Amino acid sequence: AQSVSQHNHHVILSEAASLELGCNYSYGGTVNLFWYVQYPGQHLQLLLKYFSGDPLVKGIKGFEAEFIKSKFSFNLRKPSVQWSDTAEYFCAVRSYNTDKLIFGTGTRLQVFP
């Protein structure tokens, strides 16, 4: 069965620090990859997505993610975080033969001023 692993459950950073959140998936075929963000008190929002083409994907608010097929990874990065990036981040994967999104358990990011 497909699975998605987010190894960092809770990350605490100071403003201006660099961020990298790990995401690995288990499916071996063609996949679509997503990062969603949930700010406190708000609903789940799409941060960025990868379908095909350039493996380096840029999203909103300065976030980017790199798809490395050989490592089954889709890590999320931001060079300099802000206090407003405090949120929960979810990685999700959908294989080409199913419409279903498989989510990771999420990473809670806290950024202190």
Added chain:
Amino acid sequence: EADIYQTPRYLVIGTGKKITLECSQTMGHDKMYWYQQDPGMELHLIHYSYGVNSTEKGDLSSESTVSRIRTEHFPLTLESARPSHTSQYLCASSGGRMQQETQYFGPGTRLLVL
């Protein structure tokens, strides 16, 4: 503005009551989904629909039921709520070309069953 709406946002109810969680979207999407999310856990798909009169159970077994009589409306019903149903319920819809669909989520309903 196209969006997904869920009501109520919060619900506290006693055991044995029947409840319906509402979900509506104005995005024109055919596909809609219900997820269950517990704190610190991943989202689990409990129901989905590919269009009017189409409903399927998801990967996580749930005692809830759904209906899809109108494209924009996908309510979820619990006939007899129990404390084990306490959770957050997220509705989503998706559209776009095949293999490039993106799911968009509503604000969720936090359910507490006493």
